[in-house]
Amino acid sequence: MIEVQNLTHRYGPRLALSGVTFIVGKGEIFGLLGPNGGGKSTLFRILSTMMIPTGGHAVLAGHDVVREAAAVRRHVGVVFQSQSLDKALTVEENLRAQGHLHGLHGAPLRERMEHAMEQLGLSDRRRDLVEMLSGGLRRRVEIAKALLHRPQVLLMDEASTGLDPAARRDLSNYVDGLRRREGVTILLTTHILEEADRCDRLVLLHQGKIVAEGTPAALRSRIGGDVVVLETEDTVSLAGGIQRRFGLQPKVMDGQVRVEIENGHRFITEVVEAFPGTVESVALHKPTLEDVFVRETGASIE
Amino acid sequence: MSNFFLPAATLWQRELVRFWRQKSRLLGVIASPLVIWLLIGYGSNTLGRFYAGALVLTVMFSAIFSTISIIEDRREGFLLSMLVSPAPRTSMVLGKILGAATLAWIQGVIFLLFAPLAGFQIGLVEGLAVAGAIFLISFTLTGMGFVIAWKMESTAGFHAIMNLLLMPMWMVSGALFPLAEAHGWVKGIMWVNPLTYAISLLNHTLAVPNVTPGAAESLAVTVAFGVGLLLVCGVLAAQKSTRSAA
Numbered sequence: 001m002i003e004v005q006n007l008t009h010r011y012g013p014r015l016a017l018s019g020v021t022f023i024v025g026k027g028e029i030f031g032l033l034g035p036n037g038g039g040k041s042t043l044f045r046i047l048s049t050m051m052i053p054t055g056g057h058a059v060l061a062g063h064d065v066v067r068e069a070a071a072v073r074r075h076v077g078v079v080f081q082s083q084s085l086d087k088a089l090t091v092e093e094n095l096r097a098q099g100h101l102h103g104l105h106g107a108p109l110r111e112r113m114e115h116a117m118e119q120l121g122l123s124d125r126r127r128d129l130v131e132m133l134s135g136g137l138r139r140r141v142e143i144a145k146a147l148l149h150r151p152q153v154l155l156m157d158e159a160s161t162g163l164d165p166a167a168r169r170d171l172s173n174y175v176d177g178l179r180r181r182e183g184v185t186i187l188l189t190t191h192i193l194e195e196a197d198r199c200d201r202l203v204l205l206h207q208g209k210i211v212a213e214g215t216p217a218a219l220r221s222r223i224g225g226d227v228v229v230l231e232t233e234d235t236v237s238l239a240g241g242i243q244r245r246f247g248l249q250p251k252v253m254d255g256q257v258r259v260e261i262e263n264g265h266r267f268i269t270e271v272v273e274a275f276p277g278t279v280e281s282v283a284l285h286k287p288t289l290e291d292v293f294v295r296e297t298g299a300s301i302e
Numbered sequence: 303m304s305n306f307f308l309p310a311a312t313l314w315q316r317e318l319v320r321f322w323r324q325k326s327r328l329l330g331v332i333a334s335p336l337v338i339w340l341l342i343g344y345g346s347n348t349l350g351r352f353y354a355g356a357l358v359l360t361v362m363f364s365a366i367f368s369t370i371s372i373i374e375d376r377r378e379g380f381l382l383s384m385l386v387s388p389a390p391r392t393s394m395v396l397g398k399i400l401g402a403a404t405l406a407w408i409q410g411v412i413f414l415l416f417a418p419l420a421g422f423q424i425g426l427v428e429g430l431a432v433a434g435a436i437f438l439i440s441f442t443l444t445g446m447g448f449v450i451a452w453k454m455e456s457t458a459g460f461h462a463i464m465n466l467l468l469m470p471m472w473m474v475s476g477a478l479f480p481l482a483e484a485h486g487w488v489k490g491i492m493w494v495n496p497l498t499y500a501i502s503l504l505n506h507t508l509a510v511p512n513v514t515p516g517a518a519e520s521l522a523v524t525v526a527f528g529v530g531l532l533l534v535c536g537v538l539a540a541q542k543s544t545r546s547a548a
Contacts, residue, residue, distance in 0.1 A: 066542075069542075074388045078383070078386045082377065082378040084383040085380070086316065086379065088323050088324065097316055098387070100311070101384060101388075
């Protein structure tokens with residue numbers, strides 16, 4: 001449903017996207033995970049036909065984003081990170097205007113508006129001005145608007161930005177239902193780990209390149225065992241010590257030493273005994289996507 | 303056909319609805335030209351001569367106010383979803399410009415209520431002619447605002463252009479002093495300033511005596527300028543770019 005091939009983009013001399021290639025199948029929820037400035041927004045702008053890439057191709061719902069932008073726009077719904085609603089209009093008026101932009105009118109438009117508002121629990125707020133709505137409700141209107149023309153593909157850019165955890169969970173559940181009920185293919189960008197974890201597959205983007213691709217579980221399993229994070233005053237010498245003594249490859253980051261190891265709980269006692277008095281705190285966790293990102297790039301997502 | 307006119311109509315309607323819900327905008331647009339007109343007009347005993355200039359200023363403020371929203375809308379707002387919809391860009395441009403021009407026209411027509419103060423007696427037929435001229439001028443100034451706003455990244459830039467280009471253009475358009483009384487190089491500028499023809503067109507319809515340029519010339523230049531700007535707007539909006547549209 002989405003085919004991205006060797007996509008490259010330069011803003012003047014700055015390379016924002018470099019040879020990005022991936023395929024998303026019908027009905028998949030596909031995530032682009034990475035820090036701000038990693039290339040997510042650039043990729044999103046290209047896929048949503050707001051900008052043409054300086055190199056490579058992207059095909060959505062069978063149409064090329066550059067040569068057949070109008071056809072892509074008919075089959076793709078877009079939810080922006082920033083607000084795209086007219087705050088001075090009501091929920092209903094926003095949806096109607098969106099329908100008109102897509103050439104819908106009369107009874108079919110009314111029917112779709114009813115359906116969309118019902119799906120997103122907006123029916124009783126239809127006559128409210130958008131500026132009176134909470135952030136979570138506005139997001140729901142944005143989604144209703146993006147889905148009004150029944151797109152095959154839904155693109156969502158950091159759609160949960162500014163939402164509280166409960167609203168974020170609602171959004172996730174809704175997206176999941178949408179895929180199951182209507183087979184919509186969903187591509188979303190995020191820097192939030194829980195959100196990335198709920199994707200079927202994802203790519204990690206760093207400095208415009210894909211550094212890893214796979215299901216969340218497969219990505220996490222790249223890290224054999226546990227992650228142990230040690231805090232100490234002199235991180236470099238502790239890391240060197242661990243490397244010499246245990247033959248491991250610790251990473252020093254943000255004033256911490258991180259070690260990937262099986263049976264981490266045993267390693268903790270060993271390391272604390274081996275360097276008495278140097279370790280200030282120890283933490284152990286099962287691998288997260290953040291750990292995978294750190295492993296592949298040496299940088300953190302946040 | 304409906305794919306072209308429906309988006310244009312919906313955007314036109316949106317401008318009107320927004321305006322109706324923010325009626326205080328009306329005061330902001332009309333009050334300042336009115337004060338300028340009354341102060342200069344009474345002070346120099348030229349209420350009648352200065353009237354067309356003040357009316358065009360009202361229309362210009364309204365046009366600027368409407369088109370400046372394009373800049374804000376692009377970062378956060380309705381323009382984003384317009385840009386990724388299949389509606390032709392030219393139809394969006396037409397809707398936006400017609401909507402903004404209609405608002406400018408309404409405000410210009412309201413300003414017309416003050417015409418008797420300047421000693422103008424406007425009957426129904428003259429009224430229609432004046433209203434027509436105001437619409438033409440509204441359309442032209444909105445087109446100009448659109449061309450300026452489209453490529454602009456910040457509203458601060460728009461204010462700079464307003465002070466450096468639009469206001470001086472208005473000052474040497476016959477709004478403050480007639481073309482016939484102008485001197486030297488300023489007179490030359492007035493001859494090539496499209497706004498000069500807008501002001502003279504309005505003065506002709508108000509039956510002000512001894513107006514240069516002539517009526518036909520004024521009408522022709524104003525129409526040509528408006529159509530030219532509309533074409534430029536269409537071309538600008540239809541451009542594809544490797545820089546983001548938003």
